[in-house]
Amino acid sequence: xxxxxxxxxxxxxxxxxxxxxxxxxxxxxxxxxxxxxxxxxxxxxxxxxxxxxxxxxxxxxxxxxxxxxxxxxxxxxxxxxxxxxxxxxxxxxxxxxxxxxxxxxxxxxxxxxxxxxxxxxxxxxxxxxxxxxxxxxxxxxxxxxxxxxxxxxxxxxxxxxxxxxxxxxxxxxxxxxxxxxxxxxxxxxxxxxxxxxxxxxx
Numbered sequence: 001x002x003x004x005x006x007x008x009x010x011x012x013x014x015x016x017x018x019x020x021x022x023x024x025x026x027x028x029x030x031x032x033x034x035x036x037x038x039x040x041x042x043x044x045x046x047x048x049x050x051x052x053x054x055x056x057x058x059x060x061x062x063x064x065x066x067x068x069x070x071x072x073x074x075x076x077x078x079x080x081x082x083x084x085x086x087x088x089x090x091x092x093x094x095x096x097x098x099x100x101x102x103x104x105x106x107x108x109x110x111x112x113x114x115x116x117x118x119x120x121x122x123x124x125x126x127x128x129x130x131x132x133x134x135x136x137x138x139x140x141x142x143x144x145x146x147x148x149x150x151x152x153x154x155x156x157x158x159x160x161x162x163x164x165x166x167x168x169x170x171x172x173x174x175x176x177x178x179x180x181x182x183x184x185x186x187x188x189x190x191x192x193x194x195x196x197x198x199x200x201x202x
Contacts, residue, residue: 089117092196100166100189104174109189111137116193120201126194127154133190138183149183153191 036042093113097106115133122129130150131143138146153165165188169181177185 088197088200089113091200092116092193095196096189096193099192100185103170103172104185104189108137108186112186112190112193116190116197119194120197125154126191127151129194130154130187130190133193134183134186137186140179141183146183146187149180150187150190153187 037046093110096109096113100109112133115136116129119129119132124132127147127150130153131146135141135143135146165184169177169185172181174182
């Protein structure tokens with residue numbers, strides 16, 4: 001680098017060299033941009049900048065409309081391919097209401113659907129997820145007791161335990177179920193909700 005001073009070649013900036021650079025910048029005739037945007041001279045600068053970028057803008061809305069429609073259609077396709085969490089919860093809640101709505105309060109089903117949705121990406125074992133889905137609804141039960149009741153639903157083959165539990169309790173109304181029957185039915189519903197979510201995300 002032949003034009004650089006000797007001290008720059010060595011990788012060191014001397015104080016005098018830095019002072020010269022600062023002085024040169026301060027005495028420049030052409031100002032890089034206006035220091036005070038409200039000054040009258042600034043208007044000329046801003047007009048020049050706007051004129052230089054004007055060709056990049058579309059001249060009117062009619063040229064922009066087809067591109068906008070294409071972009072909106074692409075967003076709609078992406079949106080429908082990846083349903084939002086709200087629509088997934090609504091789908092699962094509707095499935096629960098259809099299967100258990102005549103027997104179980106809808107607020108109960110909605111709480112299980114929402115809790116199951118929050119646990120979809122969880123790596124915890126299925127039995128623990130079932131317990132987490134119903135533990136707030138059944139505060140009188142300890143997590144250990146619910147874990148024991150959840151095992152048949154977590155590890156049953158092809159939903160055998162789920163179907164038999166639902167069939168057994170379908171003759172009774174919610175108010176006529178014992179506490180243990182409510183707990184077992186709630187865990188069965190949680191298992192059904194988890195299965196529905198797994199099918200939706202597959």
